[in-house]
Amino acid sequence: MSDFAFRVTHSEGRARRGVMTTAHGEVETPAFMPVGTQGAVKGMLHRDLEAAGAEILLCNTYHLYLRPGDDLIARRGGLHAFIGWTKPILTDSGGYQVFSLAARRTIDEEGARFQSHLDGSSHLLTPEKAADIQAQLGSDIAMVLDECLAHPSGEADARTSMERTLRWARRGRDRFLEIRDPNARLKDSRAGEPAAPPFAAAARENGLRVTNPGQAQFGIVQGSVFPNLRTESAQRTVDIGFEAYAIGGLSVGEPNDVMYEMVGTTTPFLPATGPRYLMGAGTPEDLVESVARGIDLFDCVLPTRNARNGQLFTSEGRINIKNARFAEDDRPVDPTCSCYTCRTCSRAYLRHLFAVGEINAATLNTLHNLHFYLDTLRRIRESLAFGRFEQFRQLFHQNLSRQPLDP
Numbered sequence: 001m002s003d004f005a006f007r008v009t010h011s012e013g014r015a016r017r018g019v020m021t022t023a024h025g026e027v028e029t030p031a032f033m034p035v036g037t038q039g040a041v042k043g044m045l046h047r048d049l050e051a052a053g054a055e056i057l058l059c060n061t062y063h064l065y066l067r068p069g070d071d072l073i074a075r076r077g078g079l080h081a082f083i084g085w086t087k088p089i090l091t092d093s094g095g096y097q098v099f100s101l102a103a104r105r106t107i108d109e110e111g112a113r114f115q116s117h118l119d120g121s122s123h124l125l126t127p128e129k130a131a132d133i134q135a136q137l138g139s140d141i142a143m144v145l146d147e148c149l150a151h152p153s154g155e156a157d158a159r160t161s162m163e164r165t166l167r168w169a170r171r172g173r174d175r176f177l178e179i180r181d182p183n184a185r186l187k188d189s190r191a192g193e194p195a196a197p198p199f200a201a202a203a204r205e206n207g208l209r210v211t212n213p214g215q216a217q218f219g220i221v222q223g224s225v226f227p228n229l230r231t232e233s234a235q236r237t238v239d240i241g242f243e244a245y246a247i248g249g250l251s252v253g254e255p256n257d258v259m260y261e262m263v264g265t266t267t268p269f270l271p272a273t274g275p276r277y278l279m280g281a282g283t284p285e286d287l288v289e290s291v292a293r294g295i296d297l298f299d300c301v302l303p304t305r306n307a308r309n310g311q312l313f314t315s316e317g318r319i320n321i322k323n324a325r326f327a328e329d330d331r332p333v334d335p336t337c338s339c340y341t342c343r344t345c346s347r348a349y350l351r352h353l354f355a356v357g358e359i360n361a362a363t364l365n366t367l368h369n370l371h372f373y374l375d376t377l378r379r380i381r382e383s384l385a386f387g388r389f390e391q392f393r394q395l396f397h398q399n400l401s402r403q404p405l406d407p
């Protein structure tokens, strides 16, 4: 039904290298997904993203649903056609932004009621609605709606939230299957009859334009920082049966070692036959440590958001280009980096551009940070191909500890 597939080509310990196949092509994993919130990565052209090696983008359902609206995008043929990006796209469910951005949100069993942060208009995001919007956007990977719990939370609240997330996951999956094949539940009793045309009645009844028939849907594991809840959530989410699984609710302010422990506790309960996606993480160190624990997909706003604030990632740690000590520094941001910014710009020039508020400062900084992230993943994949991931991991941490972080 969906065009989704995954195969592991190399592994070392729990780290894997593989290839994920989607309706819009293949993605080499472990992979980093730049965040294109409004259908664009801030400051970047798609051309620059492709040149930097990005193979898949993440776009935010909440923002695109509010503006320009999933109906308008579906009329243009879906998100790929609308934004002119031909490679794979993953969309989130919209839940995270409802929980973090929207005004006056209330959560009940039906879903999340909220007011738009733009104009105060009222909306209801249910597991079914999240599936419908993403069907119209036509991303290659849709995420199921989950409840995003605030950190820290007690175990009782975390369990209540996890149980609701599981009920929402069942509803979201049912809707996803119903949109695509309204006769799915009847098939067994009608063996031998020709299959009904895909996504006929259910999609029509709901006035939906399904713009990507090959879309896959990922389930999301919750359970806060409680290992017993994480493993239970993983097992029960897998029982529902999605194309693959993500770990949500981490990288929300808990200490690094807690996040690594939760990732390490959860991945053994997620099928080895599918990619595992750690949502919203993290620093370059987080990526390396999570790959070591069996993660294959990442997204994070750090490289792009920090770039716009002047913070640049390098192989020896982060620097802040605003710092006065770069005023006459003729070196590139990172002498080991081959990105356009490092090949053509000095730290002194980048500091000047930032200081005067030149638009190019955001573009050049983002180009470098994304290149650094994508190149880190490329080097991880290469080390896995040669059975040298553990060596890479040790060297990576050694380099990072060489100089202190900029304030």
Ligand SMILES: [Zn+2]
Residues within 6 Å of the ligand: 333, 334, 337, 338, 339, 340, 341, 342, 343, 367, 368, 369, 371
């Ligand atoms: Zn660079």
